[in-house]
Amino acid sequence: xxxxxxxxxxxxxxxxxxxxxxxxxxxxxxxxxxxxxxxxxxxxxxxxxxxxxxxxxxxxxxxxxxxxxxxxxxxxxxxxxxxxxxxxxxxxxxxxxxxxxxxxxxxxxxxxxxxxxxxxxxxxxxxxxxxxxxxxxxxxxxxxxxxxxxxxxxxxxxxxxxxxxxxxxxxxxxxxxxxxxxxxxxxxxxxxxxxxxxxxxxxxxxxxxxxxxxxxxxxxxxxxxxxxxxxxxxxxxxxxxxxxxxxxxxxxxxxxxxxxxxxxxxxxxxxxxxxxxxxxxxxxxxxxxxxxxxxxxxxxxxxxxxxxxxxxxxxxxxxxxxxxxxxxxxxxxxxxxxxxxxxxxxxxxxxxxxxxxxxxxxxxxxxxxxxxxxxxxxxxxxxxxxxxxxxxxxxxxxxxxxxxxxxxxxxxxxxxxxxxxxxxxxxx
Numbered sequence: 001x002x003x004x005x006x007x008x009x010x011x012x013x014x015x016x017x018x019x020x021x022x023x024x025x026x027x028x029x030x031x032x033x034x035x036x037x038x039x040x041x042x043x044x045x046x047x048x049x050x051x052x053x054x055x056x057x058x059x060x061x062x063x064x065x066x067x068x069x070x071x072x073x074x075x076x077x078x079x080x081x082x083x084x085x086x087x088x089x090x091x092x093x094x095x096x097x098x099x100x101x102x103x104x105x106x107x108x109x110x111x112x113x114x115x116x117x118x119x120x121x122x123x124x125x126x127x128x129x130x131x132x133x134x135x136x137x138x139x140x141x142x143x144x145x146x147x148x149x150x151x152x153x154x155x156x157x158x159x160x161x162x163x164x165x166x167x168x169x170x171x172x173x174x175x176x177x178x179x180x181x182x183x184x185x186x187x188x189x190x191x192x193x194x195x196x197x198x199x200x201x202x203x204x205x206x207x208x209x210x211x212x213x214x215x216x217x218x219x220x221x222x223x224x225x226x227x228x229x230x231x232x233x234x235x236x237x238x239x240x241x242x243x244x245x246x247x248x249x250x251x252x253x254x255x256x257x258x259x260x261x262x263x264x265x266x267x268x269x270x271x272x273x274x275x276x277x278x279x280x281x282x283x284x285x286x287x288x289x290x291x292x293x294x295x296x297x298x299x300x301x302x303x304x305x306x307x308x309x310x311x312x313x314x315x316x317x318x319x320x321x322x323x324x325x326x327x328x329x330x331x332x333x334x335x336x337x338x339x340x341x342x343x344x345x346x347x348x349x350x351x352x353x354x355x356x357x358x359x360x361x362x363x364x365x366x367x368x369x370x371x372x373x374x375x376x377x378x379x380x381x382x383x384x385x386x387x388x389x390x391x392x393x394x395x396x397x398x399x400x401x402x403x404x405x406x407x408x409x410x411x412x413x414x415x416x417x418x419x420x421x422x423x424x425x426x427x428x
Contacts, residue, residue, distance in 0.1 A: 003129030007137065012083040015125060016178075026081040033117070034077040037110065041070040069098055073111050076118050084122035088134065091115040096141045106145045116163075123167035124174070131171070135164040192388060199389035203396065215257045222250035297330035297357075300337055304355060307341050313350075314341070318357035325364065329417050332393045333357065333366055336401075339386045340368035340413040348373040348411065363399075364417045372409030390415070 017023040045067040073094030076087035091114045099106045119138060123131050142156045226243050295303075297318075304316045337355055344353050351371040358365040387403050390413070394401040399417040406412050 003133045006130050007085065007126075007133045008089075010085060010130075012085045013125075014082070015084075023081070027078070030078045030081050034074050037074040037077065037114070038071055041067050041074070041110075065101070066104065069094065069101070069104070070110065073098070073114055076114055080118045080121045084118065084125055087118040088115075088122045091118045092137065092141075096144075099141075099145050120163070120167065123164065124171050127171065127175075128168065131164060131168055135160060195388040196392050199392045200396075202389075203393060215253050219250050219253035219257065222246050222253060294327075294331050295334040296327060297325060297333050300334055300355075300357065303334065303338055303341070307345070307353075310345075311350075312341070312345060312353060314353045314355060316355045318355070319359050325359075325419060329364060329397065329419065332397055332399075332417060333364060335393060336366050336390050336413065336415050337368060339390055343386060343413075344368070344370035344411065350374050351410070359419070362419055364419055366415040366417070367412065369406065369412040370410050 017026075045064065073091055076090040076094075079090070080087040091111070095108075095111045095115050098104050098108065098111060115138065119134065123134060126134065138160060139157055142160070143153045146152045146156065223246070225246050226238050229238060300318060301316065304314050307314055337357075341353065341355075344351065348370045351373050353368065353370045356365075356367040390403070391401050394415055394417065397417050399415060401413070401415040403413045404411070
């Protein structure tokens with residue numbers, strides 16, 4: 001009975017439109033239908049009035065009364081896009097109760113046409129059992145007013161049954177498509193989130209190697225500073241509080257280094273890391289390859305030379321690294337160039353590639369651009385996580401990245417990194 005209650009007094013749920021344009025089109029079509037129906041009804045009323053020389057002819061229904069009822073029933077059309085159940089109720093009451101009005105026809109084709117239209121609109125949005133209750137109620141005026149023979153009601157019943165089955169099938173198909181679209185969107189969002197988490201874990205492992213080196217140097221310098229200072233000519237030894245200060249500094253640095261190594265062990269553990277799997281183009285998977293020293297900006301020429309040995313045509317322009325950059329910025333530059341070269345080799349094999357790295361006082365500009373492929377290539381397999389990883393790295397340094405096709409058919413990756421990237425990460 002829940003379906004019957006919903007059909008009779010239930011609230012219309014606001015429909016979900018594919019786009020604002022689709023909603024405007026449906027509303028415009030509904031209003032246009034009502035305008036056409038109203039114009040036809042007014043014309044018929046005027047013609048009837050001329051024929052009888054009075055608004056209500058003696059031999060037929062009152063033209064003005066019939067016009068009012070027709071406009072009221074036709075009002076279901078503009079309501080159908082937003083309130084389909086309410087529109088069906090209005091049209092249904094018009095078909096069911098109008099024959100009770102003295103002088104009205106028992107069967108008005110226009111009313112049944114309006115009822116059929118709003119029934120289709122409502123039926124596409126209703127699930128069973130509401131749809132079956134609507135069909136059953138719609139048959140009541142069919143069998144009540146289209147007699148006395150059985151032929152016409154049976155024909156209308158068969159036609160309504162076929163229409164209801166079609167509405168059920170179409171509605172189920174649309175709902176399945178919406179569910180599939182939602183699941184696909186959620187899966188894509190989860191993949192993107194996993195890619196971000198994987199890249200963040202990888203960045204953490206790489207930055208550990210960078211920070212651990214500096215922490216080791218701090219510990220060593222703090223331990224040896226008292227002896228080096230006391231060994232200077234004329235040195236008479238350092239006060240005991242200074243020795244204790246250097247010892248505390250060395251101890252704090254060693255404790256921080258121990259905690260960082262413990263964290264690195266968790267990140268590199270296959271049981272606790274989401275990065276296990278085949279090596280991606282931006283670097284090896286979690287494993288022994290990540291135990292090697294992390295690459296720097298000075299390693300970009302070697303990366304380009306390795307790609308050239310594999311047959312790639314690459315031109316490289318970069319400074320002599322006269323400016324001292326934070327190692328985290330240099331590592332990010334290397335990874336961006338590495339991923340961009342891998343993408344170019346995958347999607348545009350044989351195309352020329354240009355790598356340009358420019359340094360200013362406050363930023364580092366990276367541009368990796370490839371020419372259009374010589375021949376049309378089928379879509380390459382890939383997850384798209386490479387670009388996600390690059391964006392995550394650049395965002396962590398407070399930079400900007402743009403990766404998009406070029407007007408000539410090529411592809412370009414452009415990134416800007418602050419030269420003091422390590423300081424920006426600290427503030428974030």
